[in-house]
Amino acid sequence: MLTDLTIAQAQTGLRAKQFTAEELTEAHLRGIGTLNPRLNAFLTVTAEQAREQAKAADAAIAKGDIRPLTGIPLAIKDLFCTKGVRTTAASMILSPFVPPYESTVTANLLRDGAVFVGKTNLDEFAMGSSNMSSAFGPVENPWKRRQDQNAVLVPGGSSGGSAAAVSARLAMGATGTDTGGSIRQPASFCGLVGVKPSYGRCSRWGVVAFASSLDHPGPFARTVQDSAILLRSMASHDPKDSTSADRSVPDYEAACKRGVKGLRIGVPREYRVDGMPAEIEALWEQGVQWLRDAGAEIVDVSLPHTKYGLATYYIVAPAEASSNLARYDGVRFGQRQDGGDLTEMYSNTRAAxxxxxxxxxxxxxxxxxxxGYYDAYYLRAQKVRALILRDFHEAFQKVDALITPTTPSAAFAQGEKMDDPVQMYLNDLFTVGANLAGVPATSVPAGLDSNGLPLGLQIIGKPFDEETVFAVSAEIERAAGFTALPQIRAGA
Amino acid sequence: MAYAIEGATGPWEVVVGLEVHAQVISESKLFSGSSAAFGAEPNTHVSFIDAGFPGMLPVINRACVAQAVRTGLGLNAEIHKVSRFDRKNYFYADMPQGYQISQFEHPIVGTGIVEVELSDGSVKRIGVTRLHLEQDAGKSLHDQHPTKTFVDLNRSGVPLMEIVSEPDIRSPEEAGAYLRKLRSILRYLGTCDGNMEEGSMRADVNVSVRKAGEPYRTRCEVKNVNSIRFVMQAIEAEAARQVEVWESGGEVKQETRLFDPNRGVTRSMRSKEDAHDYRYFPEPDLLPLVLEQNWIDALKAALPELPDAKKARFRSEYGLTAYDAAVLVAEKATADFFEAVAKGRDPKIAANWVTGDFFAALNRTGKTIETSPVSAANLGALLDLMANNTINGRIAKDVFEAMVETGKDPAEIVEEKGLKQVTDTGAIDAAVDAIIAANADKVAEYRSGKDKLFGFFVGQTMKAMGGKGNPALINETLKRRLS
Amino acid sequence: MALDPTTIRRIATLSRIRVEDDQLAPLAQELNGILGWIEQLNEVNVDGVEPLTGGAQMAMKMRDDVVTDGGYAEDILANAPDRNGAFFAVPKVVE
Structure with missing residues (x-):
């Protein structure tokens, strides 16, 4: 099955002319045609554009002009503005919006020859951990509980559509954004590798903003190597983003082969929270053991302010969002609801x-x-954020990377955790720290729970040291030998 | 006597602070690469950033930062090497992002001083609290359609400096002098063109009144006043209103008001009345603005001579009076014009001509220094023609009028009109003889002691010579012949 | 700091989000749940801690003052829900 290939394998196959980029794209479009009505992973399928891009890829290959992603079908989270292709952020307010510009990250992917098969579903404005808040309906996780095939599980969120698409083999990789765990949590729920790079590594220009100081674009893929290939293409110094880092982008794919011998890996004790399911704790132990077996030195470390990460996040992120989303006012783009005067028009537009x-x-x-509340909430949260950063800084004086579980549970069913927002927020318990500190982190599939659902382990690294994170992630991947497949997938 | 509003209960002191919004001179906008130029077709000088499109991010313009630093240096102010941008959140049709990027807590420039000269010759120092950079909003047009407001975003993102004064101003005159001085400094620096008609400089005026020795009372902010004259009128009107409110037992309530120049009154701005809470917080799309000391030093080294320094130099170097020097340095163009005229010539004569006949001609013809028909070089040439006795002072006035009319070189006018001074003693002798012969009675009177008649003979001789006679030679000849 | 319906009304107005009267109480309850949970931050000693604004630890770059953008009014206006010629149009504002 062409759709089962990894990006690395497809690159080889395309180069060797074992198949064409058009064939590869058609295989994925067929999968989308069959499965998307059920999964709802894509909000927009750009079949025509994909075919043209695939044709161009074949022409390039014929000329010997082969770039890192030539002919590789990718899915793009519908938070990335794509020129001439509707971009909705899964919100009614942006539903008619067609950007006249291309985000830097997607432009980088196109520069490297990628084929875009469509725009993927997400929690509205990336606010959520289940994809249930999309204005265009939820996404079904392609994975099923062994004992309960009828339960429809969530893919996680906010990048749920991207995760479901890559997991179900509707794309070979995808872009996501991670503000509090929005790449790593769905990656964990869908058995994928998800990478949240360092803050500033991938440009935010052209990505619909949720929380500017926390938003991180990053890739989804089925292997660590593939995610390394994608990140290298997505990352760049972008003069159009003042928070973009002026640093050269290393060869992450090479870093995957480094191994972990001699690395010091920290196990943060505060991540061992009350009520953590035993199987997650066991998987974490297992991950630690794999790294120890591979020659890493395991170090017990402390991140004392871990438990305050989520509360900090739920002040900082909404504060920035309240300002970032002020531009959706029905004046220059998007959907307007009329009102008697300007203020009423705003209020109606934004309520609807x-x-x-x-x-x-x-x-x-x-x-x-x-x-009257700024100091008590926002300012205090910024100070706690400084303490959280300090925790990471101090831990990284002692270790090269950290290993933790990605999520406190496996994928849950649609409708669960919906009654109390705080219950939903707890999904990001382990992931949010890396966003607050801006440090790179991945989720790597490491095992299955008793229901046969995938569970991920999180690797967190020093700022801009994605290479070590990839090296450790690749070791986990090798040791875990994760081969389980989702029940719903192209060609299955 | 200090300025005061005379109320029924006695005199009231007026307390004024000014917030001046000055458009920074730059090619492109503060946070985007679109043009900052005035007067384009609607929505053409607009990028996706200025229009607040999804995913758009600000990137700061180095030249605007340099302009703010230069202005700070020109105001003798403290430059903050680390400053920061904040978002000021509010909804308005011409505010595309739903927030204005400004500097709230950590402005780029701190406290400074502006010295102003008042009409009584005294000098007053007015404190500058701070200067910060911020972006302008777009423009709403309310009168184009019966039920709609139109929005043009050309100004959205245009760089502004907000220059906030201390509440040190005590009269409309001081406010006017402060604004004129500020504008002069900005123009010298080339950081703002100071053009209030086009809106590139506007003022928010904070006014309160109090009895002598009292602490400050509640102030009102008169928004967006767009001429110095209106600022002065607005202060007078608003202070008078507040005195009336206090004296009638009422209480002045802190609010935003508008000045209506037609009626000469201020009125409450209802649209700004709904509780605004700007929810300032650090702009997360930008990093702290960190300036290197050597960059600041380089800007400082390259600053032009500013009005105060130039005035001092004009007094010491050219021996001008304080008044003439102040008049000449008010505008850099005037000062430059004067210096071009004065170079290698008698500076006092040059100053007299520039502040006298030249200014009068500009006033009369409605021209400016830039559009003046008389160039500095030509005015200088005219002074040279006097100095080398080619023409006399009287003829010079006529030549100057011809220069204003035609823009021609003075030598050419003198040549064309045959205005060259007559120094031929034969011609002067003949003219003097004729005058003496024709006025025998006056000659007798003069000789009998009526000395004052000497002027009469000079005038008659000059008249007979068509004004071209050399005055010194005429005097000499007359003295000889009449004695 | 429990939110009452009056505060909710004020926040809704500031946010420009229409909230029906019968939604005020349930919304207050929901937001209070979140805020109550957030208040655990009060346990943290933040004395002398400098607030951290963002994840980027670097100095800001500045761009050159060159006109490189704009001049595409039609693209700016193309997505507008209401426009009149080259202007955006909104319900009339009375100042």
Whole structure:
């Protein structure tokens, strides 16, 4: 099956002319045609564009002009603006929006020859951990509980569509964004590798903003190597993003082969939380053992402010979001609801255009920034954020990388955890620290729970040291030998 | 006597602070690469950043930062090597992002001083609290359609400096002098063109009144006043209103007001009345602005001579009076014009001509230094023609008028019109003889002691010679013949 | 710091989100749940800690003052829900 190939394998096959880019793209488009009505992973399928890009890829290959992603079918989270292709952020308010520009990250992928098969579903404005808050309906996780095939599971969020698409073999890789865990949590739920690079590594230009200081674009793939190939293409110094880092992009693929011998790997004791399922704790132990067996030195470390990460996040992210989403006012783009005067038009437009979770976060964010509450909430959160960064900094004086579980549970069913927003927020318990500190982190599939659902381990590294993170992730991948497949997938 | 509003209960002191918004001179906008130029077709000088499109990010313009630093240096102010941008959140049709990027807590420039000269010759020092960079909003047009407001975003993102004064101003005159001085400094620096009509400089005026010795009372902010004259009128009107409110037992309530120049009153701005809470917080799309000391030093080294320094130099170097020097340095173009005229010539004569006949001609013809028909070189040439006795002072006035009219070189006018001074003693002798012969009675009177008649003979001789006679030679000849 | 319906109304107005009266109470309860949970941050000693604004630890780059953008009014206006010629149009504002 062409759709089962990894990106690295497809590169080889295309170069050897074992198949054409058009064939590879058609195989994925067929999968999308068959499965997307069920999974709802794509909001927009760009079949025509994909065919043209594939044709161009074949022409390039014929001329010997082969770039890192020539002919590779990818899915793009519908938060990345794509020129001439509707970009919605899974929100009604942006539903008619067609950007006249291409985001830097997607432009980098196109420069490297990628084929875009479509725009993927997500939690509205990337606010969520289940993909349930999309204005265009939830996404089904391609994985099934062994004992309960009828339960429809969530793919995680916010990049749920991207995760489901790559997992179900509807694309070979995908872009996501990770603000509090939005790449790593769905990667864990869908048995994928997800990478949240360092803050500043991938440009945010042209990515619909949720929380500017926390948003990180990054890739999904089925192997660590593939995710390394994708990140290398996505990453760049972008003069159009003032927070973009002016650093050269290393060869991450090479870093995957480094091994972990001699590395010091930290196990942060504060991640061992009350009520953590035993099988997750066991998997974590297993991961530690794999690294020890491969020659790493395991070090017990402390990140004392871990437990405050989520609360900090749920002040900082809504505060920034309340401001970032002020531009959706029905004046220059998007959907407008009329009103008697300007203020009423704004209020109607934003009430009708934003879903409940987005409205909730805008209001929380407005409140924590408002006169009289700024110091108690926002300023305090910024100070705790500084302490969280300090925790990581101090830990990284002693170790080269950290290993933790990615999520406190495997994928849950649609409708679960919906009654209490805080229960949903707890999904990001282990992932949010890396966003607050801006350090790179991956989720690597490491095993299955008793229901046969994938579980990921998280590797966290020093700022801009994605290479070590890839090296450790690759070791986990090798040791885990994760070969399980989702029940719902192209060609299955 | 200090300025005061005379109320029924006695005199009230007026307390004023000014927030001046000055458009920074730059090619492109503060955070985007679109043009900052005025007067383009609607929505053409607009990038996706200025229009607040999804995913768009600001990148700061180095030249705007340099302009702010230069202005800070020109205001004798402290330059903050680390400053930061904040978002000021509010909704408005011409505010595309839903927030203005400004500097709230950590402005680029701190406290400074502006010295102003008042009409009584005294000098007052007015404190500058801070200067910060921020972006302008777009423009709403309310009068183009019966039910709609139109929005043009050309100005959205245009760089502004907000220059905030201390509440040190105590009269409309001081406010006017402060604004004129500030504008002069900005123009010298080339950081703002100071053109209030086009809106590149506007002022928010904070006014309160109090009895002598009291702490400050509640102030009101009169928004967006767009001429120095209106600022002065607005202060007078608003202070008078507040005195009336206090004296009638009421209480002045802190609010935003608008000045109506037609009626000469201020009125409450209802649209700004709904509780605004700007929710300032650090702009997460930008990093702290960190300036290197050597960059600041280089900007400082390259600053032009500013009005105060130039005035001092004009007094010491050219021996000008304080008044003439102040008049000449108010505008850099005037000062440059004067210096071009004065170079290698008598500076006092040059100053007299520039502040006298030249300014009068500009006023009369509605021209400016830039559009003046008389160039500095030509005015200088005219002074040279006097100095080398080619023409006399009287004829020079006529030549100057011809220069204003035609823009021609003075030598050419003198040549064309045959205005060269007559120094031929034969011609002067003949003219003097004729005058003496024709006025025998006056000659007798003069000789009998009526000395004042000497002027009459000079005038008659000059008249007879068509004004071209050399005055010194005429005097000499007359003295000889009449004695 | 529990939110009451009046505060919710104020926040909704500041946020420009229409909230029906009968939604105020349930919304207050929801937001109070979140805020109550957030208040665990009060346990943290933050004395003398400098607030951290963002994840990027570097100095800001500045761009050159060159006109490189703009001049595409039609692209700017193309997505507008209401426009009149080259202007965006909104309900009339009375100042």
């Amino acid at each position: 255009g934003f879903g409940a979770e987005v409205r909730r976060r805008i209001m929380i964010g407005t409140y924590v920034l408002s006169a």
